[in-house]
Amino acid sequence: MKNFGIRVLLFTVIGLILYAGVYWWSETLVYKYGEENRFFKVKDADFIEYDYVILGSSHAMPFTFKDMKEQIQQKTDTKIINLSMPGAGVVLNRLIIEYFLTRHKTKNILYVLDSFIFYSRMWNEGERIEDVDLYRRAPFDPVLARLLLSYSVKRGVNIKVALNYISGFVKINNHDRFKPDIPEDEESFEKNYEPTERVDKERIDYLYPEEVNKDLFNKYIQEFIQMIEYLQSEKIEVMVIKTPLRKEFYELIPNEERFNNEIKEVLDKYDVAFYDFTLVCNKEEYFYNPDHLNREGMLCFLENHLKEVLINHRD
Amino acid sequence: MLFNSFSFLLFLGVVVVLFFIIPHKYRWTWLLIASLYFYISWSWKLLPPLLLVISTLVAYFCGLGIKHADEDQGRKKLFLGIGCLINLGLLAVFKFADFAVEQLNSALNTSIPQPDLFLPVGLSFYIFMTVTYIVDVYRKDMEAEPHLGRFGLYVSYFPKIFAGPIERARTFLPQLREKIHFDQEKASMGFYLILLGLFKKVVIADRIAPFVDNVFSKPAYAPPIDIIIGIYFFAFQIYCDFSGYTDIARGAAKLMGFELMENFRRPYLSKSPSEFWAKRWHISLASWFRDYLYIPLGGSRAGVPRHYANLMIVFVISGLWHAGLGYGVNWTFMIWGALNGFYQWVSVGSSPLWKKIGNTVPFLKDNPVINIIRSLFTFHLILFSWIFFRVNSIEDGFNMLSNISKRAKLIPRLLKFYNFTPELLISFALIGILIIFEIIDERKSVWERLKTKPLAVRWAFHYVLIFSLIILGKWGVQQFIYMQF
Structure with a gap:
């Protein structure tokens, strides 16, 4: 029995050494292929200080597709970093910005707002922040590990998230380890969308729940307020915008007017600038799918609206 | 859990x-x-x-x-x-x-x-x-x-x-x-079985499951090559999923010193459908039907017509029992059961003829080439029946078959231009490894072979399994198919 115990121990020790080797290999692959993963982007960012950090969900992603980042920076004479993510709710954006601020600084936050993120756990701590895919290209960083552990303790995020990240399992087990880290949508950025009612409807059904859970909504509004307070305490100016949407699509969004009024009230209270660009630059040919701007749409939006906002708040 | x-x-x-x-x-x-x-x-x-x-x-x-x-x-x-x-x-x-x-x-x-x-x-x-x-x-x-x-x-x-x-x-x-x-030998074998079962489940079955699901969800629109690959993949998905579960169950029990019965014995190497069902596939269910249904009905001793009827009854009821297996309850399972019942009829009916041929031409008896042909033929009969096991409706099953047969002549050309993604190639390689493993295991159990090898070889084998699970496994994706009924 004693011999067996020693063998088990030895087998485990060798296994752990091999695991460490595989972990190291996975980490090198993260640095080799990593690009758009938001944690990677923070760790790998070029500058210490930025003028703007863009937060939000997928509607903010075209801001830096292809050469858009360079165009925005050039036209507004700013340094920007886009940390928005598909379907990212308030809780996930808070995690990202907290992590960012441990390594960098920013003068402003441009929060690209969508109402759907306030309606479901799915876009927040539920499936979103616990989605292992978020961490597959996240380089190991003790600061992030500590942050994830604190999110488990304080916000009830599943401890598995932190353990998965710290153990490196999520990277070792990454089946896309050799694929370039580029958002799927970026390939569609040059395309045009031919609107169909069915696709629009499906998209709305995917984003918005049938009924609004008022408690959940209030909870995420509170989270949003806390994030604003946190950013303002760090002397960062926050501004909130809503991006263009096709009229037909916009009209399908449930309770949007009510949401706008409520959010305006909150933002006014905290002296946060709010720009609602929902119904500008919203011709059919400006979108590559039901609700995301393509290059043409993005250029229209930049030239006519975004540029001015970014320049005005720059200093 | x-x-x-x-x-x-x-x-x-x-x-x-x-x-x-x-x-x-x-x-x-x-x-x-x-x-x-x-x-x-x-x-x-x-x-x-x-x-x-x-x-x-x-x-x-x-x-x-x-x-x-x-x-x-x-x-x-x-x-x-x-x-x-x-x-x-x-x-x-x-x-x-x-x-x-x-x-x-x-x-x-x-x-x-x-x-x-x-x-x-x-x-x-x-x-x-x-x-x-x-x-x-x-x-x-x-x-x-x-x-x-x-x-x-x-x-x-x-x-x-x-x-x-x-x-x-x-x-x-x-x-x-x-x-x-505590028995070291049993515990070691239990550990080996758990690793093997997990390998079958998370490395093979769950890897090919999305392809299978995609093909069977819209068989009328799927390209014929996809359908063919999907059918083959399903045969290995259900085998790896179910036998993987059994291996883990037996391994877990062995760690505590308990023996659970063997449920699978390399079924796709069967030389006849009778052998597949009687000795190799879901043995605990097949023996249940034999002991508690087939024999009480009179088995093979109640005359030829009753014998054939009993076989069909057992397989149709088995089909009925399988209904609801994650793919809904519908008549497709009855077709699957009846088809296997029919295979048994042909097996039983042709058995005297094969014996006669074997006696007349002894060369054919236990000839390795003939055995391979028989195994391949049996595998494809079973494969055909799996279509009706997996499809969502009888109509879907016939759509799949007509989709393949209509474009049968084009298949070599379609194959030439088919996009074999890295994911598909890895899946083929893993299935190939599984087949080689089963052939080796058939001659003498891999566990028995390992026992005679030096410690370093045994440990290396286990590390390969463990790191395959860690690097290639699809974790937490799918529950086991047979849990769903």
Whole structure:
């Protein structure tokens, strides 16, 4: 029995050494292929200080597709970093910005707002922040590990998230380890969308729940307020915008007017600038799918609206 | 808690360590608590454990009733009838009530509301175990178990509760009475079986599952090459999924010193459909049908027409039992069962001819080339029947077949331009490795081979399995197919 115990121990020790080797290999692959993963982007960012950090969900992603980042920076004479993510709710954006601020600084936050993120756990701590895919290209960083552990303790995020990240399992087990880290949508950025009612409807059904859970909504509004307070305490100016949407699509969004009024009230209270660009630059040919701007749409939006906002708040 | 989850591995570790620490007389209590926790933790609903308790109590008291009826045949039959009726009734209601109402509505053009009963996980398996016990006690194949706790553990023992093997009480209950000491050899084999089962499940079955799901979800629109690959993949998906589950179950039981019956013996190497069903595929179910249905019906000894009828009855009922296996309850399973029944007819009918040919041309008997051809032929017969097992409707099945046959001539050209993605190529390679492993295992078990090798080779083999799981495994994606009925 004693011999067996020693063998088990030895087998485990060798296994752990091999695991460490595989972990190291996975980490090198993260640095080799990593690009758009938001944690990677923070760790790998070029500058210490930025003028703007863009937060939000997928509607903010075209801001830096292809050469858009360079165009925005050039036209507004700013340094920007886009940390928005598909379907990212308030809780996930808070995690990202907290992590960012441990390594960098920013003068402003441009929060690209969508109402759907306030309606479901799915876009927040539920499936979103616990989605292992978020961490597959996240380089190991003790600061992030500590942050994830604190999110488990304080916000009830599943401890598995932190353990998965710290153990490196999520990277070792990454089946896309050799694929370039580029958002799927970026390939569609040059395309045009031919609107169909069915696709629009499906998209709305995917984003918005049938009924609004008022408690959940209030909870995420509170989270949003806390994030604003946190950013303002760090002397960062926050501004909130809503991006263009096709009229037909916009009209399908449930309770949007009510949401706008409520959010305006909150933002006014905290002296946060709010720009609602929902119904500008919203011709059919400006979108590559039901609700995301393509290059043409993005250029229209930049030239006519975004540029001015970014320049005005720059200093 | 699924076998393919980290929480299960943690749970198993705790259960095994405490099992050997706890004194023998309390071990059944510990395992019963662990098993019930394992079962309840699946859904945290009241109904599944309630049904488990009802089925267990009915079987337990009917067993005692039969025992105490002495030679009073009437009373014995009464307890047998009550026990079987309640247990099989529960199975029928929870499995077929919705389907029956749907069929009734469609036949009579009525709109009776469906009861919307959900099927508690593992119901089919433990019901078969409790029925087996009652029948065995009735037949005097075993003594009724006087200890309710141990009997409860037989029914609910966690490694087999979700998807078998359908263990016989007469082989399992005596093991619970034995004082078990930790056995290094058994523990090592248990560990090996768990790794092997996980490899089959998370590295192979769950990797090919999305491709299969995609093809079978829209067979009318899928390209013929996709359909062909999808059908082959499904054959390996269901094998790796189910035999993977059994390997983990047997491995987990072995860690505690218990033996569960072998459920799969390299089924795709069978040389005939009879061999496939009688000796290699889901053995615990096949032997259940043989002992509790086929033989009571008269088996092969009631004349030729009855023999053929019995074969067909067994396979159609087996098809019926499989209905609801994650792919809904519908008539496709009846076709699958009938098709396999037909294969048995041909097998039985042609058997004298093959014997005659073998005797006349001895060269053909046990000729390796002939054996390979026979295995390939059998595999493709089974493969054909799997189509009707997996499709969502009979129409889908025929759509798939017509889609392939219409474009059969184009297939070589389509193959040339087919996009074999890296994911597909990895899947082919893994299936290839599995086939080679099975061929080696068929000659002499890989475990037996490993035992004679130096420690470094044995450990290297285990590390390869472990790191394949870590690097290539698809974790936490899918539950086991056979848990769904």
